[in-house]
Amino acid sequence: METHATSRKRNTLLRNLKWLLKTLWQHDKLAVFFMTVASVAEAVVPMVVVLIPKLVLDAIESSENVKALYGIIAALGLLLFAAHSAATWSSNQLWPRYSVFRMQLVSLFGRKFMNMNQEDIENPRILDFSQKADNAVQDDFNGVEGMLYNLTEILNRALVVIGCSAILSNLNAVVILVLAIIVSINFYVNLRNRHVEKSILDSLSTVFRQTDYIMEATKNFKFGKDIRLFGLGKWLSDKFWSVVSVDIEKSWLLRKRYIIIDAVYNIGVVVQEAALYAWLIYKVLYAEMSIADFTMYAAAVRAFSSNLGQLLERFTGYLQQNWRIDDYLAFIELPIPDTGLERLPLTPDRNAAYTIEFENVSFKYSGRDEYALRNVSIVLKPKERLAIIGLNGAGKTTFIKLLTRLYEPTEGRILLNGTDIRHFDKQTYYKMFSVVFQEIMMFAFSVKENVAVQEVSELDAARVERAVQGAGLGGKIANLPKGYDTYVQKVLDEEGIEFSGGQNQKIALARALYKDAPIVVLDEPTSALDALAEYEVYQSFDRMIGDKTAIYISHRLSSTRFCTNIAVFNDGRIEEYGAHQELIAQGGTYKKMFDMQAVYYSNEVKVVG
Ligand SMILES: Nc1ncnc2c1ncn2[C@@H]1O[C@H](COP(=O)(O)OP(=O)(O)OP(=O)(O)O)[C@@H](O)[C@H]1O
Known part of the structure; x- marks a missing residue:
């Protein structure tokens, strides 16, 4: 198991993408629909913006076409409005849907963890591994959700790049090539940076696990008495900072790299803009390019380079999230080792004789x-x-x-x-x-749920009562104002009760009686x-x-x-x-x-x- 966890080859981009879209489709088909609408609608807006100045200037130049000018402006306005509305509507649909989808994957992660062998979940290397997998489903911006957002962006940026390329191909193919080279250099530098970022994050998974543990210990009310009476506050806080300082040091390292990357990117943008304007101005002055065409090409060049830049930037983001998805899948797909022995039937029967x-x-x-x-x-x-x-x-x-x-x-x-x-x-x-x-x-749910460890709608209330009586706590529970509906602890119910150590043990005994194995x-x-x-x-x-x-x-x-x-x-x-x-x-x-x-x-x- 450990060997598999640490030596597994990464999946291809396509395999992970296929898994992601297939799983999303299984859980929420409409999310895939809204993703497509958002991508297309968001691509329409910049394309219209590129075309407006040229269409308007052309119409102004041919004076008999003033009526058509109003028509064009109205049509473009409507198109812009429709695209904006569709994009906003779809994006707003996507946020909650992606969150629910992520929660489903969180739940899958939890189920996998609970099904693993006890021995494996005590293994620190497997725990680090699961921590990395957990990163893929922990927040709205990274991992699964991050990958889906990047995918939507990649689709719409790609559509804009294709549209602008079509316009610019009338002008000069070399221009497109030069732009693509500058953007690609930026992309490469960015990609290298993401690799470093990923390896730093991986090396921090132990740190995250340790900080989680310490924070959990400080918040755990069961430790509250010891923390206060033994004065553990300073000790735990010092431990927290000694672990966190590793995180901070590595984060600074990352920031320094970002500063260098930004500088390279900005130089690229300035050189690119200056060269392009110089060339377009030359065309207007010496090659009879119309002002209308100048505005369109200038806008198209800008839209092309910024969207290609964004496309590649999103692609590196996508790759980074893909690594997280890979960590997630690697954990979810960890084989639970099998004995390799012939499987024989077993039907647990409370009345059967077992030796x-x-x-x-x-x-x-x-x-x-x-x-x-x-x-x-x-x-x-x-x-x-x-x-x-x-x-x-x-x-x-x-x-x-x-x-x-x-x-x-x-x-x-x-x-x-x-x-x-x-x-x-x-x-x-x-x-x-x-x-x-x-x-x-003990769980912060009702007494009866703690005994039956089942949803209220599924449990057998009479059996719960018999079990609690058998465990010697029947009188105590019956005398509580809410009886078996009383909540254990106050975490989820203000009227919850903190049972004594012995009473908790009796509830646990009742749980064993209820299970009736x-x-x-x-x-x-x-x-x-x-x-x-x-x-x-x-x-x-x-x-x-x-x-x-x-x-x-x-x-x-x-x-x-x-x-x-x-x-x-x-x-x-x-x-x-x-x-x-x-x-x-x-x-x-x-x-x-x-x-x-x-x-x-x-x-x-x-x-x-
Ligand atoms: N998860 C674990 N990993 C490594 N060693 C363990 C683990 N659990 C128990 N041990 C070790 O195995 C030995 C036997 O422990 P075990 O819990 O079976 O003792 P026990 O007789 O139940 O003790 P007690 O009466 O204190 O509950 C001990 O030396 C203990 O340190």
């Missing part, structure tokens, strides 16, 4: 030398309750991450009813599990509860899940001693395994840990025991 087996499984996180799990072999039978305990960093969560296929084992196999889980489609396999991790993810995993989601509350929640939760297979991770051994089996993890290995009484009888690590806790929770031990 899980870890067969000599070892695992290393990418970029780490040491194993997080080492030769783990364990069988989890249907309806079994397995407790996993162990010190911090012993590998408990890693075990769950492998079981749920957030990561793939480095060595060994995991089997579900005897089949290697890599044979199953990942998205279907995810449906096998209701997992609650230590870090609780065949296998349940609680990875220490109850640490914010007091010991008695945790014990009660476990009992209630365990009753609610009925015959399902469950894995419970907790540092409080009294909460999980009821489990069928207990696995004690130490340094990535299973050190002890068996039922509570067996492990106590063995007198090893488990007994030591249990005895130690029993002293602190003596009251609770009585309750449990």
Whole structure:
């Protein structure tokens, strides 16, 4: 994956253009229509402006044609008005349409990110890559929208250039050639500059990611208490500036280049104008060119060179945006690695019996030398309750991450009813599990949406209530004025409620109950509860899940001693395994840990025991 991301060849201009127009057409056909109208209408205006002086002067010179003069002026006025109106109308249609189109691509980007493997989205190189892709859809002026605007401009400038060339070809083809050469030199210098700009922006993607992270951390209200009490303001602000200073330094470098480019461009324009006027004046004085023709050619020359200049300028802009589109497509088209194994069917069924087996499984996180799990072999039978305990960093969560296929084992196999889980489609396999991790993810939406993680119109309200009651929060929610419609946090609703850490954990437990998947995993989601509350929640939760297979991770051994089996993890290995009484009888690590806790929770031990 990483290799693909960093070594992928760029697409051709045409392929990206085809993709862009095809995708725009699929999303909004009218946008393509308005784009065409805007391009043509905007080209008509300068062409009329070029022709007006000649037509008027010709009419004035032939005195019998005064009536025709008024007719011509009226017709041109009408044409100008119609072209202006069509251009303005179409352009105004385009702005919102392009924005909506960009939002659709933002959403596609988000979906791609969410479908990627957990391991990949933790990889800093892939993250830089996604940051670059994100640049293509971040604002109204760059990336997708920038490319579409440039395209409209390129079309209308090209039409004007073609029109002016037709006029000027009557005069002298050499003039067109000289003009084209001057404009092309400017174009080349400009293009080089855009290349440099792109490479600077690419090198800044890490900086942008870091500044985003720091800004997010300063705004994140969850960090608010620590930021204030630990006085983190200065530290974070210093960090911000040390990262931003790299950005500022590179931006200055870019500005200096722009100044040089502008100077080259301006010299080109002055030389070009002076030479042309000199030549046209010569034609009037010595080659019998009429004043009417002089004005038309002078206007055509100016329109030709400025529109060709703009055309090329827009083209470099277009190229630059094309590179961004390329970054976007490269990310969107990143293949999600496949196991290459034969795909076998899987239908998660909450009533079916599932046996899980870890067969000599070892695992290393990418970029780490040491194993997080080492030769783990364990069988989890249907309806079994397995407790996993162990010190911090012993590998408990890693075990769950492998079981749920957030990561793939480095060595060994995991089997579900005897089949290697890599044979199953990942998205279907995810449906096998209701997992609650230590870090609780709460959304600033209503309680019921947080439990069902579905749109209000789709969720089953009665099931939400049962799940919340099972998680031990039914009374609290029922007593709130807005009940299950109460918003979590105040971000989206002034009357939203900030739940306590323990209450948030209960909502997360309710989410797992609501999902009703065949296998349940609680990875220490109850640490914010007091010991008695945790014990009660476990009992209630365990009753609610009925015959399902469950894995419970907790540092409080009294909460999980009821489990069928207990696995004690130490340094990535299973050190002890068996039922509570067996492990106590063995007198090893488990007994030591249990005895130690029993002293602190003596009251609770009585309750449990
Ligand atoms: N995403 C990661 N990348 C690299 N190393 C990781 C990652 N996650 C965990 N580790 C490392 O793997 C080892 C096992 O971590 P794990 O989270 O499985 O421990 P744990 O037993 O769940 O700990 P705790 O009780 O603190 O939650 C630790 O040394 C940890 O530093």
